Amino acid sequence: MQHCDTLILAGWCIPVEPHGIVLDDHAVAITDGRIVDLLPAADARSLYAAGTTIERPGHALIPGFVNAHTHAAMTLLRGLADDLPLERWLKESIWPAENRWVGTEFVRDGTRLAIAEMLLSGCTCFSDQYFYPEIVAETAENMHMRAVVATPVLEFASPWANNAAEYLSKGTELVHDRFAEHALISSAFAPHSTGTVSDESFTALRVLADQLDKPIQLHLHESAQEIEDALAATGERPIDRLERLGLINSSLLAVHAVHLTDEEISRFAAAGVQVVHCPNSNLKLADGVAKVAQMQANGIVVALGTDGAASNNLLNMPGEMRSAALLAKTKANDATAMPAASALRMATFDGASALGLADQVGSLQSGKWADLCAIDLTRLNSQPVYDPISQLVYAIHANQVRDVWVAGRHQVENGELSQTSEADIVRRSSEWRDRINAKLTQEA
Amino acid sequence: MQHCDTLILAGWCIPVEPHGIVLDDHAVAITDGRIVDLLPAADARSLYAAGTTIERPGHALIPGFVNAHTHAAMTLLRGLADDLPLERWLKESIWPAENRWVGTEFVRDGTRLAIAEMLLSGCTCFSDQYFYPEIVAETAENMHMRAVVATPVLEFASPWANNAAEYLSKGTELVHDRFAEHALISSAFAPHSTGTVSDESFTALRVLADQLDKPIQLHLHESAQEIEDALAATGERPIDRLERLGLINSSLLAVHAVHLTDEEISRFAAAGVQVVHCPNSNLKLADGVAKVAQMQANGIVVALGTDGAASNNLLNMPGEMRSAALLAKTKANDATAMPAASALRMATFDGASALGLADQVGSLQSGKWADLCAIDLTRLNSQPVYDPISQLVYAIHANQVRDVWVAGRHQVENGELSQTSEADIVRRSSEWRDRINAKLTQEA
Secondary structure, three states: OEEEEEEEEEEEEOOOOOOOOOEEEEEEEEEOOEEEEEEEHHHHHHHEEEEEEEEEEEEEEEEOEEEEEEOHHHHHHOOOOOOOOHHHHHHHHHHHHHHHHOOHHHHHHHHHHHHHHHHHOOEEEEEEEOOOHHHHHHHHHHOOOEEEEEEEEOOOOOOOOOOHHHHHHHHHHHHHHHOOOOOOEEEEEEEOEOOOOOHHHHHHHHHHHHHHOOOEEEEEOOOHHHHHHHHHHHOOOHHHHHHHOOOOOOOEEEEEOOOOOHHHHHHHHHHOOEEEEOHHHHHHOOOOOOOHHHHHHOOOOEEEOOOOHHHOOOOOHHHHHHHHHHHHHHHHOOOOOOOHHHHHHHOOHHHHHHOOOOOOOOOOOOOOEOOEEEEEOOOHHHOOOOOHHHHHHHOOOHHHEEEEEEOOEEEEEOOEEOOOOHHHHHHHHHHHHHHHHHHHHHHO | OEEEEEEEEEEEEOOOOOOOOOEEEEEEEEEOOEEEEEEEHHHHHHHEEEEEEEEEEEEEEEEOEEEEEEOHHHHHHOOOOOOOOHHHHHHHHHHHHHHHHOOHHHHHHHHHHHHHHHHHOOEEEEEEEOOOHHHHHHHHHHOOOEEEEEEEEOOOOOOOOOOHHHHHHHHHHHHHHHOOOOOOEEEEEEEOEOOOOOHHHHHHHHHHHHHHOOOEEEEEOOOHHHHHHHHHHHOOOHHHHHHHOOOOOOOEEEEEOOOOOHHHHHHHHHHOOEEEEOHHHHHHOOOOOOOHHHHHHOOOOEEEOOOOHHHOOOOOHHHHHHHHHHHHHHHHOOOOOOOHHHHHHHOOHHHHHHOOOOOOOOOOOOOOEOOEEEEEOOOHHHOOOOOHHHHHHHOOOHHHEEEEEEOOEEEEEOOEEOOOOHHHHHHHHHHHHHHHHHHHHHHO
């Protein structure tokens, strides 16, 4: 008998890579936080002496979801300003609230709330863009959550930095010194958008990101208004401007990319640009629906993200996956577009690829970190099960995520956080609501 | 002190009518299955001596959801044939499976599964179109669920009837004799679509429905293909043909209505036609997105439906409400379209109106049946709560529905069915899956 730390036996194991495969009654063996084997359950029982054995009949065991774009701390602003267009939402509600409230305590509490919500819905890795990225990174580390922490870059002052140079220097410190070579935390740069960053800063950022070998992610072609404003201000579409500045390349993760011409899709494909699709945020802000099937057909890696809870308003990857699959069909005018297995891949392996973590997570393959979730398909709303992948994409609720492991640590057990007090997080969130509401009442 | 059977005290009561109101710390008093009072919790405690008192702090108490269009028994085919276009989905998968399997046992088991799923997600009333409507009605009655049971009408034979005349006569018996004046069950006629019913049968149906004073609901302008096929076959758009046959009037409930011209929207408004919007089914079959905001602006009552689980694949009204609100914004190119309160109204009161039940259910008003649900907003993903209506529409999962009452009977308690065995329903569903799969394997 061989030793392993943990053996998880599930009704179905869905490795994602290879694509579209469902393995009935299989097991994953874990040692030192990594997957060491994927094999039939019967073989696993005879081959492995496990420290801990977990049996999940009727459950699908899959790679944890990868949320490739969010602003975790903004969960504290969830529902504060709904049903507004992007520009008014940002300028009249979100930015003033952020300027008033954002600080270390806000970011820590908001990020804790977000990570807890993501874990409970099966997400094991998120990419974040927000002020105080060092607090985001510390919080993820403390909660044992995998994160790509991106440093914001803006021209204007925020509570965290005064100007683009300071954003860049603070970001460099974080990227270079504090979280280099970390098992759970990696880093990136996140210029907010082409409307809020100058040519000079983009150029400085490009040089710096090249030196440090770090990816750049930014909100790009999210709304028609953004493109119109850019044309009015600079005479260039944002993508053309970035091309001129040398940023359209394989280090770029373009977030949203709702409004791309056919030519721009070809250009992204040729340059190796990756995209993050945020379907529900795009709908809510009336931005439109990205041409995901067309991008994928052109070979672009498209990841999936929730965006922040202030514009979604859930950090619920299973729901986002469902929306992505459904919207892709109507957008492409083709009901066969984005079949269930492709949607599941987008929410896991493609997310890992887009974040540069494809060799680390995103599939049930030996050597990768054991970032996993087990989803209960015995619930009424998932019955009967003809095809487990179809049920995962089209017929589950988030609470059917019963177990989640990050680098082998059992973070969600039977649908509850094992390492974190939910009651404490809810209490802190309510306190923030009371504080923010009191100020709004006082000002009104 | 006055007597009432049940007193429910909730953190928030949201009556829906009047529109957009949130009542903090209020209570609903129930006697003989009907709402008798809605008042502040403190007043309720001093005024009422209740047989049963139920306290739900942190919960929103709302009217139960009205699912205005489904095919309940088709839950047994959930996930059998995904990612196919409407015509192939119907002709190659669904209709052959139905012809092989549909019978009294299939309809009873499928309808039980569907009702259980709907109750658990807060739905207290559904409108159904399926074969063996007498079994649908009996099952709803046995499970104490409110239902509008519509008799299908088709030219071609099914296991239930051989021709249009037989569908009509069987429907008349059901409507006229067996479920007349029932507290929970009402009835309607459901010609399947303009492509499957002749002019002669439509005319006979119109006369019959007038005599019996029953509404007619049918799939109408669901896909572009349906309209093209009709033009090729008859030279008329389906709506024009129905107009000629005298069916475009206030007795008509048009299901889907994805493809309407501006003129057709005006015509529906002028004639008092109601519409059922099924956003996720329409996306999945690549039919498109209905112009809901435009229809509402024209004064058309638009209800919300899940459609059957074979094309959705959930019977989850909270999720459908969220999708409707999000899609309306992008379809109208206006992020202020369908604000949260309008989406909640669509999923409750407007559904009741469209089904002719506005005086019976759909709001928390004295005299109406106590069809209610309590939704827990203390969960992480609904925190913090600035606006309970926003959270209900944008930031809940179905499992936050903790209690459901139909005509005052407590059908879901703490998230579990109180009157029905979930395990039994799951077992029966699995047996159907095994039977259907065995036949598919045998034929392959």
